[in-house]
Amino acid sequence: MKYALLIYENEAFYGTEKAGPKIEEIVGKHMAFAGELGPKRIGGAGLKSTAATTTVRTAGNRKTVHDGPFAEAREQLGGFYLIDVANLDEAIEVAKKVPILQDGAIEIRPLLGQ
Amino acid sequence: MNGVALERVFRAASGRIIAALAARFRDLARAEDAFSESCLRAVRTWPAAGVPDDPAAWLYRVAERVVLDSIRRDRKQQPVTEEASLDPSPEELLLNDACILPDERLRLIFICCHPAVATEARAALTLKLVCGLSVTEIARAFLLQEATLAQRLVRAKRKIADAGVPFELPSPEAWPERLDAVLSTLEIAYARAHEDAAGSGAHAGFAAEVLHLTKILTHLIPDDAAVAALAAQVRYAEARRPARLDAEGFLVPLSAQDPALWRRDLIDDANRLLADAIRIAPSEPRTLQAQLQQVWCARHSLADPAPWLEVLRVYDRLLLTRDDPIVRINRAVAVAEIEGPDAALVELSRLDLPGLEEFLPYHAVRADLLRRAGSLTEAATAYARALQLDPPAAERRWLERKLAELPRSEN
Structure with missing residues (x-):
């Protein structure tokens, strides 16, 4: 089954530019982890901060463009993996190993159409 | 075989059959539907054709066929992308001929109690699928509206299918985290079985099953x-x-x-x-x-x-x-024996639990304490309240007798 692992952390931890030693550390860990996952990893990316985010909202027939993420929260989506594994237990095992430098959460979402 | 006897056969067989089908076809909803269908067919054919020697094996074989047919129907509506392996293997045919119904109930319990399933749905789901209790019975045990419970069960089953909860037993390192939910579930299942004191009620059959399942767990862990x-x-x-x-x-x-x-x-x-x-x-x-x-x-x-x-x-x-109202109610009974009913009533009056008004043990214990304390009118009200809460047969008769024996004059 294919799952998206959505990584939620407080992005303030990394600074608005998402640059510097903490980002270097976490990116290094993600690179190593992606290597470990091998063919189980079918996609994924790290995301720039919500300061760089633009949202297109649809309400009725109107589409409007806004600055910032669709919802303000204490923790923000900071990156994701797409994985292909046997079942939820294996997805949970992978999610537990996703590198994270502070408190946060990994949301496991099965992909539609399978 | 009358309706009650049929009901008992179905209930006794339901857990094993649904578990075996779910394990084989990796589809909980299909397994449950197929078992219901095979019960319907039994109701139609057994009265005329006679009850088979091994009713559970009969029900399993029919349910298995129902699943295979439904999978074939689904496949016909979609282009076939992979080699279908719906036909039972020679080994499976042999097993069938020998009327062997594999016992997959433990596996089913672990599926129902997966941490990805909502906590409040796990026990109910296990009682429904493994022990064959009706939604009405489970709703009563959980102090819930039937519609609420039914919705919870549907949601839980959909989650298991959609999230890809595996049909394998968890690996040993995952057991501790998975275990507590399983134990609570078995505890509630046994409480329901034990409730019917005569052991002749609808739940009598699964008291032995719960004992068996708890023993299997002690070997596994x-x-x-x-x-x-x-x-x-x-x-x-x-x-x-x-x-x-x-x-x-x-x-x-x-x-x-x-x-x-x-x-x-x-x-x-x-x-x-x-x-x-x-x-x-x-x-x-x-x-x-x-x-x-x-x-x-x-x-x-x-x-x-x-x-x-x-x-x-x-x-x-x-x-x-573990400071909870059930422990406190039971402790009050011991307090009454040592310090007297008044002290115990004070303990009960301190309880704070949403749904206490609907909680049978509370009213039954309170009624008895009030009677012993000499507050007969209040005792009569409490007995009546307990009786309104639909107690199991033996407890109902006991409560009725206590109520009838209350002296009519007030203290």
């Missing part, structure tokens, strides 16, 4: 106090079943039960399991709960004094780790 303690607990309770009713079918309180009627083989078995639990974790709540049972089961005749003081001491230790 030998070094866990909670597992051993639960296995002990259900055995103590089951050992006393022969003494729970008097000759007229009235419920006999634990303190008045004749220990000579208790099953010593089960008590010995339970003592061994409890000794393990105490060695591993003496303060674990389940260990203490089993100890409460042990204290009573150490009695060999009614001439031995009732162990109320020891009971109270164990409850005090239990409250340190």
Whole structure:
């Protein structure tokens, strides 16, 4: 089954530019982890901060463009993996190993159409 | 075979059949639907054709065919992308011919109790799928509206399918985290089975199954106090079943039960399991709960004094780790024996639980304490309230008798 692992952390931890030693550390860990996952990893990316985010909202027939993420929260989506594994237990095992430098959460979402 | 007898056969077979089908086809909803369909077919054909020698095997084979047909139908509507392997393998055919129905219930329990399933749905789902209880019965045990419970069950089953909960037993390192939900579920399942004191009610069949499942767990997970303690607990309770009713079918309180009627083989078995639990974790709540049972089961005749003081001491230790209304209600019963009914009523009046008004044990215990304290009008009201809450047959008769025996004049 294919799952998206959505990584939620407080992005303030990394600074608005998402640059510097903490980002270097976490990116290094993600690179190593992606290597470990091998063919189980079918996609994924790290995301720039919500300061760089633009949202297109649809309400009725109107589409409007806004600055910032669709919802303000204490923790923000900071990156994701797409994985292909046997079942939820294996997805949970992978999610537990996703590198994270502070408190946060990994949301496991099965992909539609399978 | 009449409707009640058929119902009993279906219930006894349901857990094993749904578990076996779910394990084989990896589809809980399909397994459940197919079992319902095979029961319907049994209702239609058995009265004329006769009940088969092995009704469970019959039901399994029919349900299996129903699943295979439904999968074939689904496949026809979609282009076939992979080689379908719907036909049973030669090994499976052999198994079928030998009428072997694999026991996959433990696997099914672990699926129902997966942490990805909402906590409040796990026990209900297990009781429904593994023990074959009806939504009505489960709703009553959980103090829930039927519609609420039904919706919860549908949501849980959809989650299991959509999220990809595996149909394999969890790996041993995942057991601790998965275990507590499983134990709570078995505990509730046994409580329901035990509730019908005569053992003749619809739940009688699965009391033995719960005992069996708890034993299997002690083999799978030998070094866990909670597992051993639960296995002990259900055995103590089951050992006393022969003494729970008097000759007229009235419920006999634990303190008045004749220990000579208790099953010593089960008590010995339970003592061994409890000794393990105490060695591993003496303060674990389940260990203490089993100890409460042990204290009573150490009695060999009614001439031995009732162990109320020891009971109270164990409850005090239990409250340190598990302070809940059920423990407090039961502790109040011991308090009444040592300090009198008034002290116990004070304890009960301090309880704070949403749904207490609908909680049968609360009203039954309170009614008895009020009667002993001499508040007869209030006692009558409390007995009546308990009777409104649809108690199981033996308890109903006991409550009715207590109510009828109340002196008519007020104190």
